[in-house]
Amino acid sequence: MxxxxxxxxxxxxxxxxxxxxxxxxxxxxxxxxxxxxxxxxxxxxxxxxxxxxxxxxxxxxxxxxxxxxxxxxxxxxxxxxxxxxxxxxxxxxxxxxxxxxxxxxxxxxxxxxxxxxxxxxxxxxxxxxxxxxxxxxxxxxxxxxxxxxxxxxxxxxxxxxxxxxxxxxxxxxxxxxxxxxxxxxxxxxxxxxxxxxxxxxxxxxxxxxxxxxxxxxxxxxxxxLRAEERTALLKKASLWSGAAVVFYAIVVATGSFTINWALWPLSLAGLALPAWYFVKIRRDKDITADEKSKVTGYIWFFIAAAVFWMIYDQSGSTLTVFASDNTASKLFGFNFPSSWFQSLNPLYIMALAPFVAMLWIKLRDRNPSTTVKFAYGLIGIGASFGVMMLAQAAAAGGAKVTPLWLAMVYLVQTVAELCLSPVGLSVTTKLAPAKYAGQMMGLWFLAVTAGDCTAAIIQLVAGNAFLSEASFAIQGAVAVLAGVAVVIWRKRIINLMGDVH
Incomplete structure (x- = not known):
C-alpha cells in the first residue's frame, strides 16, 4: 500500500x-x-x-x-x-x-x-x-x-x-x-x-x-511479576495443564474422544468466565457504590453485545455455508468463489463509517443516547436474520438464490455494527471502575466470546437445522426483542450509569 x-x-x-x-x-x-x-x-x-x-x-x-x-x-x-x-x-x-x-x-x-x-x-x-x-x-x-x-x-x-x-x-x-x-x-x-x-x-x-x-x-x-508471583503462577499453570492433559489422555485412551469433547467445554467456559468476572467485580470491596451501579448498568450492554455478536459472527460460519450451498456464484455474467462474500463487510465499513461518524456529529443535541444506539444495533442485526429467513425460503428445494440476498444481509449487519460496536468500546471505558480500567476492555472482548459460544451451542444442538428458516427467525426475533427491551428499560439503565451519558 x-x-x-x-x-x-x-x-x-x-x-x-x-x-x-x-x-x-x-x-x-x-x-x-x-x-x-x-x-x-x-x-x-x-x-x-x-x-x-x-x-x-x-x-x-x-x-x-x-x-x-x-x-x-x-x-x-x-x-x-x-x-x-x-x-x-x-x-x-x-x-x-x-x-x-x-x-x-x-x-x-x-x-x-x-x-x-x-x-x-x-x-x-x-x-x-x-x-x-x-x-x-x-x-x-x-x-x-x-x-x-x-x-x-x-x-x-x-x-x-x-x-x-x-x-x-x-x-x-x-x-x-x-x-x-x-x-x-x-x-x-x-x-x-x-x-x-x-x-x-x-x-x-x-x-x-x-x-x-x-x-x-x-x-x-x-x-x-515479582519472583514469588512468578513461582505461584507456574505452579497453578502446571497444575491445571496437567489435569487437562490427564483428563483428555483418558478420554482418548478409552476411544471416547470426538471433536465435541473440545467444543462443549470451551463453549460453556466462554459463557461461565464473563459471568464469574462480573460477580468478582461486583463483590470487590475496593470499588465504590457508584462504580458498582455503573457495572450493573454495563451488564445490560454486555448482554446486548453478546446477542449482537451471536448473529454477527455467523458471517464466517452460517452465512458461509449458505453462500456455498444455496447461493449462485455468478452475478451480471461474472463468476466468483463463494469466499468473496467475506469481503463485503469490510468494503461496506470503509464506505459507510465516515458517513455514520458525520451523522452523529451533525445530530449534536439530537444525537441518540448510548442505549438507543445499542437498540438500533440489536434491531438491525435481528432484521438481517429476517432477511436470511426470506433467503432460505427462496432457496427451498435446492434452488440457488441470487447473491444480492447475501449482499443485503451484509449491508444491514454493517449498519448495525456501526451503531453498536464503536459505542460499546466507548461506554466500556466510561463505566469501568478505576481499579478495573484496563481489564474492562478485556471484558468487552468477552462479549464476543459469549456470543460466539452461544452460536456454537445452537449449532451443536440444532444440527443442520441451524440453516433452517425457523432458526433464522428465532435468532432474529431474540435480537429484535433484546433491542426493544433496551429501549423500554433505557431510563433504568441510564440511572444505573450515573454521570455517564
Whole structure:
C-alpha cells in the first residue's frame, strides 16, 4: 500500500521518528498500520476458507465434517481468539511488554498458518490453536502501542491515528478473501492457508524492521511479576495443564474422544468466565457504590453485545455455508468463489463509517443516547436474520438464490455494527471502575466470546437445522426483542450509569 511520507520531524514530538511522518502522524504508525493490515489479511483469509474446508467432502480435499459441526468449530475458534485477548494483555503488562508480546504473537500466528498448510488433520487443529493463541496475544497490545505514539493524551492527532489504524484492519480484511479465498477454493486449500502464512510473515517482517520507530514505552513492562508471583503462577499453570492433559489422555485412551469433547467445554467456559468476572467485580470491596451501579448498568450492554455478536459472527460460519450451498456464484455474467462474500463487510465499513461518524456529529443535541444506539444495533442485526429467513425460503428445494440476498444481509449487519460496536468500546471505558480500567476492555472482548459460544451451542444442538428458516427467525426475533427491551428499560439503565451519558 502506498503511504504518504513527508519531512516534518519537529511536529511529531516522538522519540524515534526518523524525521518522517505518516499522514502527519509519527512514523511508527506506518509500522503498526502495515503490521495490523497483514495480520488481518492472514486472519480473515484463513477465516474465509475455514468452514468451507471443514465441510468439503474428502473427495474435494476437505475434512468432511457435518455443516453444523464445521460451523460450531468456527464459532468456538473465533470465541477463543477473543477469550485469549485478556490474558494476552496481562502477559504484556506483567511479563514481556507490548512490543515483545506482539513479536512473539506474530511468530506464533505465522507458524499456525503454515501448520494449516500441511495436509494432515492433526496438524490443522494444532495450527488453529497456534493462531488463536497468537491472535489473543496480539489483539489488544498492537492497539496499545498506537496510543504509546502520543505521550500527550490530548494530542488532537490521537483519534485520527486510530481511524487510520482501523482502515488498515479493513483493507486487510477486504483483500484477504479475494486473494486467499480464490486460491484456496479454486486451486488448493492448503496453498490458500500457506498464503495466509506468507501474509503474516510480511506483517512480522514489517514489525521487526520498523520497531525503531515505535515509542520506547512499548518496550516497558508496566507491572513486572515479582519472583514469588512468578513461582505461584507456574505452579497453578502446571497444575491445571496437567489435569487437562490427564483428563483428555483418558478420554482418548478409552476411544471416547470426538471433536465435541473440545467444543462443549470451551463453549460453556466462554459463557461461565464473563459471568464469574462480573460477580468478582461486583463483590470487590475496593470499588465504590457508584462504580458498582455503573457495572450493573454495563451488564445490560454486555448482554446486548453478546446477542449482537451471536448473529454477527455467523458471517464466517452460517452465512458461509449458505453462500456455498444455496447461493449462485455468478452475478451480471461474472463468476466468483463463494469466499468473496467475506469481503463485503469490510468494503461496506470503509464506505459507510465516515458517513455514520458525520451523522452523529451533525445530530449534536439530537444525537441518540448510548442505549438507543445499542437498540438500533440489536434491531438491525435481528432484521438481517429476517432477511436470511426470506433467503432460505427462496432457496427451498435446492434452488440457488441470487447473491444480492447475501449482499443485503451484509449491508444491514454493517449498519448495525456501526451503531453498536464503536459505542460499546466507548461506554466500556466510561463505566469501568478505576481499579478495573484496563481489564474492562478485556471484558468487552468477552462479549464476543459469549456470543460466539452461544452460536456454537445452537449449532451443536440444532444440527443442520441451524440453516433452517425457523432458526433464522428465532435468532432474529431474540435480537429484535433484546433491542426493544433496551429501549423500554433505557431510563433504568441510564440511572444505573450515573454521570455517564
Amino acid at each position: 502506498a503511504s504518504s511520507l513527508t519531512k516534518d520531524a519537529a511536529a511529531q514530538a516522538t522519540p524515534a521518528n526518523g524525521g518522517k511522518t505518516f499522514f502527519g502522524h509519527p512514523r511508527g504508525l506506518a509500522t503498526l498500520f502495515m503490521t495490523e493490515m497483514w495480520e488481518r489479511f492472514s486472519f480473515y483469509g484463513m477465516r474465509a476458507l475455514l468452514v468451507l474446508y471443514l465441510v468439503a467432502p474428502a473427495s474435494k480435499g476437505g475434512l468432511a465434517f457435518a455443516a453444523a459441526t464445521g460451523a460450531a468449530i468456527y464459532s468456538v475458534y473465533n470465541a477463543t481468539v477473543y477469550l485469549l485477548a485478556m490474558p494476552g494483555g496481562w502477559i504484556a503488562d506483567r511479563l514481556w511488554g507490548p512490543r515483545k508480546t506482539v513479536a512473539v504473537a506474530g511468530t506464533i500466528i505465522m507458524i499456525g498458518h503454515f501448520l494449516l498448510a500441511v495436509p494432515f488433520e492433526a496438524s490443522f487443529f494444532v495450527g488453529l490453536v497456534f493462531i488463536a493463541v497468537g491472535s489473543g496475544l496480539l489483539k489488544a497490545n498492537i492497539s496499545t502501542m498506537v496510543g504509546h505514539l502520543y505521550p500527550d493524551r490530548n494530542d488532537p492527532r490521537r483519534d485520527g491515528a486510530f481511524t487510520i489504524f482501523y482502515m488498515g484492519i479493513n483493507l486487510g480484511a477486504f483483500a484477504a478473501p479475494l486473494v486467499i479465498g480464490t486460491v484456496g477454493q479454486s486451486v488448493n486449500w492448503h496453498l490458500g492457508f500457506a498464503l495466509a502464512g506468507v501474509g503474516m510473515a510480511l506483517g512480522l517482517g514489517q514489525f521487526l524492521l520498523g520497531t525503531r520507530h515505535l515509542a520506547e514505552e512499548s518496550s516497558v513492562v508496566p507491572a513486572p
